[in-house]
Amino acid sequence: MKISFVLNGKKRTADVQPDMRVVDLLREHLHLTGTKEGCGSGECGACTILVDGESRLSCLMLAAQLEGKRITTIEGLSKGKRLHPVQEAFVESGAVQCGFCTPGMVMTAVDMLSRNPDPSRDEIREGISGNLCRCTGYQKIVDAIEAAAKDKSR
Amino acid sequence: MKREKQIPFRIGEATPRCDARTKVTGQERYAADYYGDHFFWAGVKRAGIPHGKLIKVHTEDAKKLKGVVAVLTSEDVPGSNRVGIIRGDQPVLADKKICYAGDPLALVIAENKETLQAALALITFDHEPLPGVFDVEEALRKDAPLVHEDSPGGNLLRLVSVETGKGASAFDECDVIVEGVFETPFQEHAYLETEAGWAYLDDSGQLVVVTATQTPFRDRNEMAPALGIDVEKIRVIVPYLGGAFGGKDGITIQCLLGLSALHTGGVPVKMWWGREESFLASVKRLSARMRYRLGVKRDGTFHALECRAYFDTGAYAGLGETVMTLGLEHAGSAYRIPNVSIKGSCVYTNNAVGGPFRGFGVTQVTAAMERIVDMAAQKLSVDPLAIRRVNAVERGDKNCIGVTLTHSTGIKKCLAALSDHPLWREREGWKMKAGQFKKRGVGIACMAHAMGYPAVVPDFANAKIEFTGEGRFRIYAGIVDMGQGNASTYAHIAGALLGQEASAFELIQPDTERTLPSGSSSASRTTYVYGNALVISVEDLKKKILDKALRLFSTAQAEELMLVPGGIRHRKDKKKVSLKEVAGLFDESERFYTAYFRSPAATEMLDRIYLGPHIIFSYGAHLAYVEIDTLTGCIEVTGYLAVTDAGNVINPQAYEQQIQGGIAQGIGFALSEDYKAANGHADTNSLATYIIPTAMDVPDMLSVAADNAEETGPFGMKGIGEISISGPVPAIANAVADACGIRIGRNPITAENIFRALWEQNDQERPR
Ligand code: FES
Ligand code: FES
Numbered sequence: 023m024k025i026s027f028v029l030n031g032k033k034r035t036a037d038v039q040p041d042m043r044v045v046d047l048l049r050e051h052l053h054l055t056g057t058k059e060g061c062g063s064g065e066c067g068a069c070t071i072l073v074d075g076e077s078r079l080s081c082l083m084l085a086a087q088l089e090g091k092r093i094t095t096i097e098g099l100s101k102g103k104r105l106h107p108v109q110e111a112f113v114e115s116g117a118v119q120c121g122f123c124t125p126g127m128v129m130t131a132v133d134m135l136s137r138n139p140d141p142s143r144d145e146i147r148e149g150i151s152g153n154l155c156r157c158t159g160y161q162k163i164v165d166a167i168e169a170a171a172k173d174k175s176r
Numbered sequence: 177m178k179r180e181k182q183i184p185f186r187i188g189e190a191t192p193r194c195d196a197r198t199k200v201t202g203q204e205r206y207a208a209d210y211y212g213d214h215f216f217w218a219g220v221k222r223a224g225i226p227h228g229k230l231i232k233v234h235t236e237d238a239k240k241l242k243g244v245v246a247v248l249t250s251e252d253v254p255g256s257n258r259v260g261i262i263r264g265d266q267p268v269l270a271d272k273k274i275c276y277a278g279d280p281l282a283l284v285i286a287e288n289k290e291t292l293q294a295a296l297a298l299i300t301f302d303h304e305p306l307p308g309v310f311d312v313e314e315a316l317r318k319d320a321p322l323v324h325e326d327s328p329g330g331n332l333l334r335l336v337s338v339e340t341g342k343g344a345s346a347f348d349e350c351d352v353i354v355e356g357v358f359e360t361p362f363q364e365h366a367y368l369e370t371e372a373g374w375a376y377l378d379d380s381g382q383l384v385v386v387t388a389t390q391t392p393f394r395d396r397n398e399m400a401p402a403l404g405i406d407v408e409k410i411r412v413i414v415p416y417l418g419g420a421f422g423g424k425d426g427i428t429i430q431c432l433l434g435l436s437a438l439h440t441g442g443v444p445v446k447m448w449w450g451r452e453e454s455f456l457a458s459v460k461r462l463s464a465r466m467r468y469r470l471g472v473k474r475d476g477t478f479h480a481l482e483c484r485a486y487f488d489t490g491a492y493a494g495l496g497e498t499v500m501t502l503g504l505e506h507a508g509s510a511y512r513i514p515n516v517s518i519k520g521s522c523v524y525t526n527n528a529v530g531g532p533f534r535g536f537g538v539t540q541v542t543a544a545m546e547r548i549v550d551m552a553a554q555k556l557s558v559d560p561l562a563i564r565r566v567n568a569v570e571r572g573d574k575n576c577i578g579v580t581l582t583h584s585t586g587i588k589k590c591l592a593a594l595s596d597h598p599l600w601r602e603r604e605g606w607k608m609k610a611g612q613f614k615k616r617g618v619g620i621a622c623m624a625h626a627m628g629y630p631a632v633v634p635d636f637a638n639a640k641i642e643f644t645g646e647g648r649f650r651i652y653a654g655i656v657d658m659g660q661g662n663a664s665t666y667a668h669i670a671g672a673l674l675g676q677e678a679s680a681f682e683l684i685q686p687d688t689e690r691t692l693p694s695g696s697s698s699a700s701r702t703t704y705v706y707g708n709a710l711v712i713s714v715e716d717l718k719k720k721i722l723d724k725a726l727r728l729f730s731t732a733q734a735e736e737l738m739l740v741p742g743g744i745r746h747r748k749d750k751k752k753v754s755l756k757e758v759a760g761l762f763d764e765s766e767r768f769y770t771a772y773f774r775s776p777a778a779t780e781m782l783d784r785i786y787l788g789p790h791i792i793f794s795y796g797a798h799l800a801y802v803e804i805d806t807l808t809g810c811i812e813v814t815g816y817l818a819v820t821d822a823g824n825v826i827n828p829q830a831y832e833q834q835i836q837g838g839i840a841q842g843i844g845f846a847l848s849e850d851y852k853a854a855n856g857h858a859d860t861n862s863l864a865t866y867i868i869p870t871a872m873d874v875p876d877m878l879s880v881a882a883d884n885a886e887e888t889g890p891f892g893m894k895g896i897g898e899i900s901i902s903g904p905v906p907a908i909a910n911a912v913a914d915a916c917g918i919r920i921g922r923n924p925i926t927a928e929n930i931f932r933a934l935w936e937q938n939d940q941e942r943p944r
Binding site for chain 2: 046049050053054055056057058059060061062063065066068095096097099100105109112113114116118119120121122123124125128143146147148150151152153154155156157158159160161162163164
């Protein structure tokens, strides 16, 4: 079946199987491998993307559900060489280690900050609790999101 | 806070990692990210039963399925079909026996993922079930079923014993003796990137394997005989890993993937284990049972230690016996104990496969030793910090296996810093403020962790750096960066020496064709050993650059020139030339600089312990604040302090990353992680049943670096990668005991366990 959607600001159409997952469409067919898969069953958050501005797990969505939607993946977040403030904060705060959770974590943070621009550390922790990271112990991720929030509110 | 551009790397300055930008934008290409226009998928049929004689694997139906390229069994493996770095006891594809539920029986190559799954479901096998063995001590009984009939020691893979002083007879001279049995479960690494890779035969017939491994050169040596290929005909390329923590230290998918690529007529093949398969078939931290006895003099000095440990290596040897041995070498943690009797048995069972995990055996024994130390302190009515300060080793002392500590030994500094810290000084006040139905406790623990390989295994690295035609620097990192950031630290080191900033560097990740053999990414060794080699090569290169640059200046003295970002400047007249200009003076043949470094190793007492002792150790002293809800047993770690002696700090940001990450994994191990393989079946095979910490389960952690240079380290550093993971289990267990007087000998310490222990405690206190 044919679907059309807006992907990272560009109109796209794709011919998809009814049972194709969004994460496979992105990674395998559109070669956008920034979106990661860590579990395939909704437990790790590595596959998080934004659908109409809200965070969604792309391993639990079928491609067909993208019809008419606006999708942002990690590749679409920075403007040319300029990083999104959340990305910038992740780099500067040391929130990236192996980096496999990072794209999903960043997308979740972007969504969270759009709804709550000035979160407390506890709210940040709660907001990212659906995204697992095995490397960082989360502290520098929380630091980064806190810094990004400050950066934005300035 | 953005770093200003053009600031050269400085030692000791917190600096964002070089790999952060490509990772945060999704540009970094991991092994899992390889796809192509035309490629196949490969996957594995696994046994699903813990023990049996394999009679026949039926592949006919799978082979008939449209879209299936090949279905392979052990008969299709051209080589020895065996891997295992020490024992070579693990089949690539099972031939005679099934030794655990994850054993691979057949390999399917298909045109797409869907066909692959369908084909795997069509494979069946005939087997004769065998009784399994799932407990380490039962496995050592005479009548226990054998996991490997041809193993010389039966189910006992290796026995290691160490006696010093008067051994156990010294308990007669002790005033106080405490004892306990402690257990730690299998721990899953749960790296976010499950095992993945991409392989193909190139035009010259070379097998190219792109994969997530900690050990590219060693893998090649293992793959060659197993698959019957010449080692030179295998190229292993290793991008940045999406986490590993020891779980990718050795063969995971390499042979299966390589074998697949031999059957696709040159088409690339991809293998990527799902999470469930990763749980089933990846190695685990060896579970351990440890019986401890500590004898103490009235003044608090430790006098005798007995440790009887059983480590479960599961179905295959892997590195299990070295994991246990390193544990036993640390059985006495960071203390002086003149008389010890240590005995450890590393045992085969039909559980999972044991293997390296950050901490490598030390995490297990430290969980036991640091609790028994607290029990001794309690019995003597002394402060747990005081008893540790009395017994902590200093340089020149002997460690628990009797080896003299000749390198930096900073545990006393760590304890001093801990005792000065507000979290320690203000603990009583904090505990008193516990709310209704809450109990608060504070626990501490010390730890040591050896760096590098044991004495008889040469621990070396070969650094390689290129001065490019553009006047930039390309570092060929021969040691994998599994996420810990060692590659970035190589740029930091070179940048500090060459006066350059991050953009001057390009980091080449391990590739058996381009980078030089430098050993595994493990053993807290990567920055120390490669960094030392790199310093030598960079100094050589720097000298050459300055010498050549003289031609562009009106001076004959290289000392009058200095490297500045992007160029070279005369110290006095400030004239500057760009590095690109200098690079133009280099011949192609002059651009590469290599250097070899071999880590110092013990030269005495090599027979004291299997593979010989270590001589350089990092140290740590941790403190945990916990709060327990007495109605539910729920436990929360509300504060955490880690004081660490890992030498000087090159990049405080990267250093903290290691400390915090290790503590978080340790907290998971302490409170929730428990890989259950009851009767050999993987019961916790998802991230919903095997619980690793979320952001809600880990507190903000404080890290203090005890300033203690290791003279042999690059810029005075030593290994930081593992030390912090061994603290949380005992520190938290001690805090639980402090809060409510209960000692739970097995982690994870769950709410259920606490609740039950509190219930029993109340039961005993209730008047009858
Ligand atoms: S891959 Fe989607 S939640 Fe883990
Ligand atoms: S940085 Fe490795 S999983 Fe988060």
